[in-house]
Amino acid sequence: MISGFKNRILVTGGAGFVGSTMVDKLIENPDNFVLVVDNLSTGTTKRLPDPQRPTGNL
Numbered sequence: 001m002i003s004g005f006k007n008r009i010l011v012t013g014g015a016g017f018v019g020s021t022m023v024d025k026l027i028e029n030p031d032n033f034v035l036v037v038d039n040l041s042t043g044t045t046k047r048l049p050d051p052q053r054p055t056g057n058l
């Protein structure tokens with residue numbers, strides 16, 4: 001699934017205010033595979049480009 005990407009990046013809190021802004025910038029680079037981990041305690045999947053992305057807790 002993630003082969004073919006030069007960079008594999010994990011963004012914790014990626015459904016939050018700061019994290020989702022980072023995700024938006026990071027996915028502009030087609031070399032980046034970006035995975036979000038967020039427990040949605042204050043964040044929302046509405047901020048994510050793909051709301052079906054898996055979520056989790058650290």
Ligand SMILES: NC(=O)c1ccc[n+]([C@@H]2O[C@H](COP(=O)([O-])OP(=O)(O)OC[C@H]3O[C@@H](n4cnc5c(N)ncnc54)[C@H](O)[C@@H]3O)[C@@H](O)[C@H]2O)c1
Nearest residue numbers: 013015016017018019037038039040041042043044057058
């Ligand atoms: N519209 C706005 O202007 C606006 C909106 C939101 C926040 N803010 C400001 O931004 C700053 C905070 O933004 P932020 O991005 O740091 O906070 P945030 O709450 O938006 O993001 C933190 C993210 O981390 C996640 N999270 C927390 N604990 C976790 C855990 N144990 N495991 C996985 N995920 C976890 C939360 O669900 C959330 O999505 C504050 O200054 C706030 O006032 C501004």
